[in-house]
Amino acid sequence: MEKDNGTNHSGYRSGTRNRYNGGSGNSSRDRYNNGSGSSSHNRYNNGNGSSSRGSYNSRSRYSGGNRRRPRRRRRNNVFLFFVTGAVVLGVLTTVFLLLKIVLPANEKKEQPVTVPKTAAVNVVKDYLTPNPYSRPQDPLTKINGVVVHYTANPGTDAEANRNYFEGLAEAAAGKSNPTYASSHYVIGLDGTIIQCIPLTEISYASNDRNDDTVSIECCHPDSTGKFTPDTYQSLVKLVAWLCGEYNIHSDGIIRHYDVTGKMCPKYYVEHEDEWDSFKMDVEDYIDKNGTTATQAP
Numbered sequence: 001m002e003k004d005n006g007t008n009h010s011g012y013r014s015g016t017r018n019r020y021n022g023g024s025g026n027s028s029r030d031r032y033n034n035g036s037g038s039s040s041h042n043r044y045n046n047g048n049g050s051s052s053r054g055s056y057n058s059r060s061r062y063s064g065g066n067r068r069r070p071r072r073r074r075r076n077n078v079f080l081f082f083v084t085g086a087v088v089l090g091v092l093t094t095v096f097l098l099l100k101i102v103l104p105a106n107e108k109k110e111q112p113v114t115v116p117k118t119a120a121v122n123v124v125k126d127y128l129t130p131n132p133y134s135r136p137q138d139p140l141t142k143i144n145g146v147v148v149h150y151t152a153n154p155g156t157d158a159e160a161n162r163n164y165f166e167g168l169a170e171a172a173a174g175k176s177n178p179t180y181a182s183s184h185y186v187i188g189l190d191g192t193i194i195q196c197i198p199l200t201e202i203s204y205a206s207n208d209r210n211d212d213t214v215s216i217e218c219c220h221p222d223s224t225g226k227f228t229p230d231t232y233q234s235l236v237k238l239v240a241w242l243c244g245e246y247n248i249h250s251d252g253i254i255r256h257y258d259v260t261g262k263m264c265p266k267y268y269v270e271h272e273d274e275w276d277s278f279k280m281d282v283e284d285y286i287d288k289n290g291t292t293a294t295q296a297p
């Protein structure tokens with residue numbers, strides 16, 4: 001019975017089956033069985049697994065033309081899936097890249113633009129010759145403040161005071177008690193700023209604060225010690241620049257007087273309100289112009 005069914009099936013299914021089963025089955029049987037063979041039979045036989053069936057089943061897999069189409073469709077679906085995926089990925093990448101290019105520009109537009117407008121503070125660098133009396137070249141490792149001085153030498157200009165510092169080494173020869181003095185900057189009567197010592201080295205101007213401050217000597221036309229408007233304006237700009245450069249706040253702007261009690265700078269010790277308004281002028285200048293100079297003093 002099983003064998004018959006087997007031949008039935010083979011006959012029903014394909015020519016190769018016929019050839020395979022041809023040994024046992026005859027042509028009339030084949031024809032007969034072809035007639036009686038139904039789909040239910042097929043299904044039934046597929047269920048019964050025997051060794052011969054096994055080979056049959058493998059056959060049916062071989063000859064199962066119906067199953068190839070779905071597989072092809074599946075393959076097509078997989079292909080479509082990957083193509084679609086690739087396209088989507090490409091689009092997403094493009095959008096991402098576009099956003100990356102566009103967004104920073106938008107951010108820049110949205111952010112308030114702060115342009116440092118502090119005018120260049122013109123500084124003439126005329127460093128002293130290194131010497132133990134005015135330029136010892138001791139490193140200035142930190143800058144916590146700015147100390148304002150007056151020259152106490154009415155009518156003298158920036159260069160004369162710079163040269164005085166330069167000459168201290170020579171003047172010290174043979175003296176038992178030589179003078180040690182200097183300043184990072186000297187501001188002249190016309191507002192010219194001469195830098196005598198780089199900001200990486202200490203100056204001899206502010207006693208205990210030499211090791212953490214920048215010193216500025218201001219020229220003055222007379223014994224009152226009041227600065228000329230040009231000297232004053234250059235001092236405001238220079239101090240503003242230093243405040244920005246070294247993150248110095250209002251309380252870091254001091255007088256020599258605030259270090260040692262010396263009457264220096266004379267006019268701004270005698271007139272406390274003038275000193276206060278000077279510090280206000282520095283703050284106003286920073287508020288209006290920023291603190292970043294286009295040219296370092």
Ligand SMILES: [Zn+2]
Nearest residue numbers: 149150256264
């Ligand atoms: Zn002083």
